[in-house]
Each structure stands twice: as structure tokens, then as C-alpha cells.
Amino acid sequence: MIESQIYIMIVVLVLLIIGLITFFKNKNKLQKLSPLANIALVFVLVGILFRENIVISYVLMGIGVILAIVDIFLKRGKNEKKSVKKKKRR
16 A cells, blocks of 8 residues: 555544544434535545546535535524524514
8 A cells, every 4th residue: 555545544544433433422412414414425425436536536525515514504594593583482
């Protein structure tokens, strides 16, 4: 293996360990991903798989990140609307 592949494997393993720790720590608080977040995740994973063609890889990962950010803002907007409605009811 080349040195860069070893670094990639180490990063993937560290992310996997962090994900597992987070999963088991918040097991009772799990939330399902929204459809937009699922699509973003697929774009990022496909971007990782197309690592031979760097341009396509970065474009796909960029699209995934942008979709994830849009999903975060949409969720934040819904939560703020709910909190405003609760304040008006009081």
C-alpha cells in the first residue's frame, strides 16, 4: 500500500470508531435522516468511490455537502417556526 492509502484507512477507521461511539451513546435518541440528508450522504459516498477521477469525486462530494447544509437550514427553519408558534400560544 502507498502512504496516502494508509492515511485514508486510518481516517476511515477513526471516523468509524467515532460513529460507533456516538451511535451507542445516543442509542435512545436516534432520529431518522430526512430524504435530503440521505441523498447528500449518497453523493458523498459515491464521491469517495470515484476517487480515481479527482474532478468527479470532488464535484460529487461538494454536491453532497451543499445538500447537507441546505437540509440543516431547512430543519433549523422548521424548528424556529415551531418555537414561535409555541410562544404565541402561551
